Amino acid sequence: MSIDFENPTPLYLQIASDIREQIETNTFTVGEKIASQSELCQSYGVSLMTVKKALSELVNEKYLYIRTGKGTCVADINKQSNLIWRRIKV
Amino acid sequence: MSIDFENPTPLYLQIASDIREQIETNTFTVGEKIASQSELCQSYGVSLMTVKKALSELVNEKYLYIRTGKGTCVADINKQSNLIWRRIKV
Amino acid sequence: MSIDFENPTPLYLQIASDIREQIETNTFTVGEKIASQSELCQSYGVSLMTVKKALSELVNEKYLYIRTGKGTCVADINKQSNLIWRRIKV
Amino acid sequence: MSIDFENPTPLYLQIASDIREQIETNTFTVGEKIASQSELCQSYGVSLMTVKKALSELVNEKYLYIRTGKGTCVADINKQSNLIWRRIKV
């Protein structure tokens, strides 16, 4: 749960990695709602747009899904064609 | 080359559609450099972030490719696996 | 800057009247930005929806115009120009 | 607020000296935001790279600190706290 402001890697990618790692190490259960975007702003100390860009990455990678007005939840990676997605994308 | 500010469709999607249409109707040639992001801001009357979001859509759809520091160019749609991309994405 | 919760008149109309009166008595100058919607919620002690309905009234009456992402401004009642950029939806 | 193009001293050092002097003579208050990089380009009549090198000097000397997306501010020389959020790269 930490990012390095002196690291030249964009903050949004650091945040995405941080959350991705938490998901992969099963810190969350599938379907669990993670912190809201404004809470993430505060805990990481960045602006809302930066958080949104980070979450957008993880939604593209199928780690998360967002339901407008309700929150952001952890997806079931095993049930997704995540590998195909990444092969095409990368 | 026009968007409707009263249309509830997000501006960035209207702009993406507008540029996509210009590409599909062969207004541009493959590899041609389109207007810079700041020029697009002015011609559409929106902010930079909105233009970036619109271009990002078209890059994902393989209509455009961006070379940092150089500009944004029209991709060759026929040489891409564009249909596969869209089937998975949609 | 006051509304009466015991008055049977809907709160949103009371708020609209209150703001309209401030405009007509020239408390604001033309083009001046008024308080944000969330600030109005707090100062009137009502919900966001109520504030939006009140502002919607004044936009329809051409007392105010809203620019997405920028704020809500006082219109020039005498010059009914086309300053409404986006239809408000309550 | 003046540099001498005929002086053999590099322009970026002249500009750094000029700004440093303004800070030391308390033309600015601690925490005050100075002119943006593009404004400095115009007022000194030099390129962006030159301004960045000048600011980089002053950041290293702890006269200034830069906050990405916000601006460049005057540091408190007496309190060498850890306010540099991102390493500057020229």
Place this chain on the structure above:
DNA sequence: GTGGTCTAGACCACC
């Protein structure tokens, strides 16, 4: 001078 990242807000749509 391009595109890339980031800020600190605003208003909008939905639950």
Place this chain on the structure above:
DNA sequence: GTGGTCTAGACCACG
């Protein structure tokens, strides 16, 4: 109260 769109800037990295 959530997430979604948008603004008007800032500085950063690259060519």
